[in-house]
Amino acid sequence: MQPKPEQITRIKAAVFAVCLIPLALLVWRALTGGLTANPIEDITHHTGWWTLTFLMVTLSVTPLRLLLNAPWLLRLRRMLGLFAFFYASLHFSTWLVLDQFFDWDAMLKDIVKRPYITIGFTAFVLLTPLAATSTNAMVRRLGARRWQALHRLVYVIAILGVTHFWWLVKKDIREPLAFAMLLAILFAIRAWHALGKRRRGSAVMQRTL
Amino acid sequence: MLIRRPADIAPSEITPHSVYRRRREFMLSAAALGAAALAPGLGDARAATKLAPLAKSPLSTSEQLTAYDAVTSYNNFYEFGTDKEDPKERAGSLKTRPWTVQVDGEVSKPQTFGIEDLLKLAPMEERIYRLRCVEAWSMVVPWAGFPLAELVKRVQPTGNAKFVEFVTLLDPAQMPGQKIPVLEWPYVEGLRLDEAMHPLTLLTFGLYGQVLPNQNGAPVRIVVPWKYGFKSGKSIVRIRFTEQQPKTSWMLAGPREYGFYSNVNPTVDHPRWSQARERRIGEFRKRDTLMFNGYADQVASLYAGMDLKKNF
Numbered sequence: 001m002q003p004k005p006e007q008i009t010r011i012k013a014a015v016f017a018v019c020l021i022p023l024a025l026l027v028w029r030a031l032t033g034g035l036t037a038n039p040i041e042d043i044t045h046h047t048g049w050w051t052l053t054f055l056m057v058t059l060s061v062t063p064l065r066l067l068l069n070a071p072w073l074l075r076l077r078r079m080l081g082l083f084a085f086f087y088a089s090l091h092f093s094t095w096l097v098l099d100q101f102f103d104w105d106a107m108l109k110d111i112v113k114r115p116y117i118t119i120g121f122t123a124f125v126l127l128t129p130l131a132a133t134s135t136n137a138m139v140r141r142l143g144a145r146r147w148q149a150l151h152r153l154v155y156v157i158a159i160l161g162v163t164h165f166w167w168l169v170k171k172d173i174r175e176p177l178a179f180a181m182l183l184a185i186l187f188a189i190r191a192w193h194a195l196g197k198r199r200r201g202s203a204v205m206q207r208t209l
Numbered sequence: 210m211l212i213r214r215p216a217d218i219a220p221s222e223i224t225p226h227s228v229y230r231r232r233r234e235f236m237l238s239a240a241a242l243g244a245a246a247l248a249p250g251l252g253d254a255r256a257a258t259k260l261a262p263l264a265k266s267p268l269s270t271s272e273q274l275t276a277y278d279a280v281t282s283y284n285n286f287y288e289f290g291t292d293k294e295d296p297k298e299r300a301g302s303l304k305t306r307p308w309t310v311q312v313d314g315e316v317s318k319p320q321t322f323g324i325e326d327l328l329k330l331a332p333m334e335e336r337i338y339r340l341r342c343v344e345a346w347s348m349v350v351p352w353a354g355f356p357l358a359e360l361v362k363r364v365q366p367t368g369n370a371k372f373v374e375f376v377t378l379l380d381p382a383q384m385p386g387q388k389i390p391v392l393e394w395p396y397v398e399g400l401r402l403d404e405a406m407h408p409l410t411l412l413t414f415g416l417y418g419q420v421l422p423n424q425n426g427a428p429v430r431i432v433v434p435w436k437y438g439f440k441s442g443k444s445i446v447r448i449r450f451t452e453q454q455p456k457t458s459w460m461l462a463g464p465r466e467y468g469f470y471s472n473v474n475p476t477v478d479h480p481r482w483s484q485a486r487e488r489r490i491g492e493f494r495k496r497d498t499l500m501f502n503g504y505a506d507q508v509a510s511l512y513a514g515m516d517l518k519k520n521f
Contacts, residue, residue, distance in 0.1 A: 036293055037279035037490050038346055101494060106486075114482055167481065170344065171462055172291040172391045 008075055015076055019083040022050040023090070040098045047091035049175075052165060054084035055158045056182055063189035078134055081154070085131040092124050116167035123160035126153050158183055260333060260353050260415045268409060269337035270503075275348035279490050281422045285342065286443060287392055288377065288384035289424065295386070296424035303383050303444065305428040312360065314450035315370035320363075324428050328414060331359035335418070336411055338434035341473045341502045347487045352432050353415030358406045366402060366450050373405040374398070374455035375431055375442035384444075392458045398442040399455030399469065400433065401511075409434055409507055435504040437471045468521040472512070473502035477521050 003011060026046050029035050036042045058080040065073045100107050110117045130151055132138070139147045162183055166176035286296040289303075310327060313319040322330070333353055341347045361373075379395035381387040387394045404410065411432040414421060421427040426443025433441050439459055449455075459467035466480050475485045475498040486495040501508050512520075 037276075037283035038293070038488065040488070040493075041346070098493075106483075110483070116481060172287075172389075174389075 002070075002072055008072060012076065012079065016079060019054070019080070022046070022053075022087070040094065044091065044094050044099060047087050047094055048165070051084060051087040051091050052161050052179055054080060054087055055154070055161055056179065056186070058084055059154065059158060059183070059186045063186055063193075066189065066193050082131060082134060085127050088124050088127055092121075116164050119160045119167070120164035123157045123164060126157050126160070130154060130157075155187070258419045260418055260420060263333055263335040263353050263418060266334045266336050268507075269335065269351075270339060270349060272337075272339070272349045274337065274351055275490050277417050280348060280350050280416060281424060283490065284424050285344075285438065286386075286424060286426065288386045288394075288396065288444070290386045291391060297422075299385060300423035300427075302385065303378075303423045303427065305423065305444075308428050308446075310429060310445060311447045312364050312449075313447070314374075315367045315452060316450050317365035317367060318363070322360075327360075327412075327429060330363070331355040333414065336432070338409075338411075338432060339502050340432075340434065340438055341487060341498065343437040343439055343467070343471070343479065343484075345482060345484060345487045345498075347489050347498075347502075349489075351417055352411055352413045353418065354411045354413035354432070356408050357410045357412045357431065358408065360412055360448070361402075361406055364450075369452045370402055370450040372451045372454050373400050373402060374447075374449040374451055375400075375445050376447035376449065377442055378444045378446045393461050394458075395446075396442060396458045397455060398431070398440055398457050398459075399451075400431075400440070402450070403511055404433070407508060407511065409504060435473055435501040435508045437473060439467070440471050470512075470517075470520050472508075472517065472521075473498060474500060474517055474521070476500075477518055 026043065030039070030043075058077060061073050061077040061080065065071055096102065096107070111121050112118070130153060133142060133147065133150060142150065162176060162179045165179060166173060169176060282297045283293045284296040285293065286300070289296040289299040306324065308324040309321050310324070311319075311321045333355055335351055335353055337349060337351045339347060340350050375398045377396035378384065379387065381394075400410070411434075413426070413430050413432045414428065416422075416425060421430065426441075426445075429445050430443040431441045431445065454469055457467075457469065459471075460469060473484075478484050484498055487498045488495050499505070
């Protein structure tokens with residue numbers, strides 16, 4: 001299936017609206033007393049969980065595109081990636097404002113001393129240049145090759161994000177484990193495809209020789 | 210000429226502080242009465258949940274109580290799931306009657322107590338304690354119970370008894386969280402005998418003047434207010450006196466992170482997070498965590514000369 005340009009515009013609008021649902025749910029719960037007795041923790045976990053989920057969805061675009069032979073899916077990737085950054089920003093701001101209330105000293109100590117915060121913070125810092133270079137103008141300015149090299153950072157960010165979750169749970173690792181397995185599958189599909197391309201490439205070379 | 214205007218409020222109309230401080234309890238009993246009046250069928254069940262008049266205790270804190278809803282909806286009780294909201298949603302399957310507590314091990318008079326007899330073993334008191342979770346949040350809870358020492362005295366520990374082990378019910382049908390091996394089941398906690406005998410250590414049957422809701426460890430639990438919350442075993446079926454230090458569930462789960470003592474200590478961090486501050490449920494800004502959760506005057510002597518960094 002290859003949707004027409006105006007269909008893609010409509011699909012994009014629909015996906016945009018769907019991506020806002022997690023935020024809407026959070027706001028709804030906050031307004032109707034649906035947060036837990038520890039609302040700051042609840043907001044932190046909700047925004048963190050959705051950051052990871054959007055990272056996974058963004059990283060699913062290429063595997064899905066290859067498996068379904070649907071190149072147009074690529075048109076959704078930038079928006080999905082920016083939503084990952086959007087939820088990461090909410091997650092980070094929750095920590096900065098609600099949880100720590102601008103206690104710079106305590107935050108700096110946590111970033112240095114607490115490995116799960118160190119890597120969570122690193123992942124957020126690394127995500128920022130990707131969001132900043134998401135425009136067409138920036139792609140042109142950097143050149144496609146350098147732009148792509150920079151945006152490969154998302155693999156590192158996803159690993160850091162899942163590890164951040166893994167290291168902070170007290171004992172029940174089932175959810176971080178599920179994210180880790182999903183990430184491994186997404187990487188495996190990419191690797192499989194890249195290997196296949198190389199094999200086909202060398203076969204072509206041999207024939208031409 | 211000076212004309213004295215009468216005060217707006219006569220002194221006799223001002224609510225005495227002691228009554229004012231119990232306003233929530235009053236509201237709760239009023240709500241219970243209202244419910245009983247509206248639904249005569251439910252009246253009996255509701256009345257049965259009310260504990261007999263509770264004596265006050267000088268060991269209670271005068272801090273603002275954490276709301277009843279928060280105390281009963283935000284719980285770590287992995288037997289019903291690892292999310293804080295799970296216990297309230299899922300603890301309905303726990304049957305608290307009939308219930309027995311087997312007390313044995315290094316004692317002269319091993320005994321199995323029926324819950325009804327246990328409730329009458331000693332006069333019940335209200336104890337308003339701070340509760341500090343190892344996850345750096347805290348509450349203030351009005352518990353109801355009597356010192357565990359009352360029970361200990363009756364079974365007469367032998368000279369070999371050095372520790373006390375508390376075992377939670379093991380029954381995955383009633384406690385669905387036990388179907389998942391997230392901890393070693395049954396949940397085991399323990400204290401040194403002198404800690405168990407300390408007047409602050411409470412054998413607990415209720416909170417907010419009523420019997421414990423299932424999610425808070427019904428029908429009987431321990432409360433040790435100067436230790437992290439997980440040290441206070443819930444839904445206890447066995448109390449065993451031992452010579453060897455018990456192997457507790459959390460020590461088995463993470464020996465580097467959870468020690469046998471687990472005293473609240475702002476200077477000894479959890480390996481992964483700081484214990485210096487805590488968020489009191491219902492408050493916005495974090496507050497400083499106090500040594501032994503503010504009970505240092507009463508319990509510091511138990512640990513005189515001990516290296517609390519090593520014995521975390």
